[in-house]
Structures are given as structure tokens and as C-alpha cells.
Amino acid sequence: MDKIVIYDTETTNSTIWGSIIEVGAVVVDKNLREIGKLNIRGRMPEGEVPSAKALLVNSTSIDLLTKGNYSHYDFLGAVENFFSKCAPAMFMGWSNLNFDRRMFHFNFFT
Numbered sequence: 001m002d003k004i005v006i007y008d009t010e011t012t013n014s015t016i017w018g019s020i021i022e023v024g025a026v027v028v029d030k031n032l033r034e035i036g037k038l039n040i041r042g043r044m045p046e047g048e049v050p051s052a053k054a055l056l057v058n059s060t061s062i063d064l065l066t067k068g069n070y071s072h073y074d075f076l077g078a079v080e081n082f083f084s085k086c087a088p089a090m091f092m093g094w095s096n097l098n099f100d101r102r103m104f105h106f107n108f109f110t
Helices: 052-058 062-066 072-086 096-109
Strands: 003-011 020-029 034-041 090-092
Touching: 003 034, 003 052, 003 072, 003 096, 020 072, 020 096, 034 072, 072 096
Parallel strands: 003 090
Antiparallel strands: 003 020, 020 034
16 A cells, blocks of 8 residues: 555534534655655535534534535535545545544435
């Protein structure tokens, strides 16, 4: 594998019913030299109520959740576009299998 993508998400809830609101990712080559990065935040979907605990963990205000530059749809499109350009690559991060990948699945496909 020539590239590794290390990523993390911030969400509105700690369950699959929440939404991803921020993604940070770094792309490195096989020598661990940075060759790309993404740090993007989107608005929370309209009508969703965020978890107070998630707001504290993410240090997020209601203004950041509702007045971001990207709609939730546009935000997810930008993340998908970035990840597609990185492929083929190994995608990894802390707790990705148990949480982040599941959140992507539910945000992209529901």
C-alpha cells in the first residue's frame, strides 16, 4: 500500500443516530511523509437535536453547528470526494471500526 489515510470524526451524538459534523484526515506516503490533508466542518442536519455530552466533548457551540460553510449534504460530498481521490489507500484511525466507519455508513446511506 503506497498511501495511508489517518482520519477522525466529530459527531453530534455517540450513537449511530447522530451526524458527522467534522472530519480531520491526513494522507501519508509509505515513508510517512504528509502528502495531503483535510479538515472540514459542516452544519448539523436541520431538525436534529445534538447530544449535550457531544457538544462538550467536541467543544462545539450551537453557532458552529448551524452556521457552517457547508450544508450537511455538501459536507459529506466533500469528504467522499477527498477519500475517493486518496484511494487506493489504507484507511485507519482511533476507534474507526467501532465508531467512525459505522457513522460514515449511516450518514452516507440512510
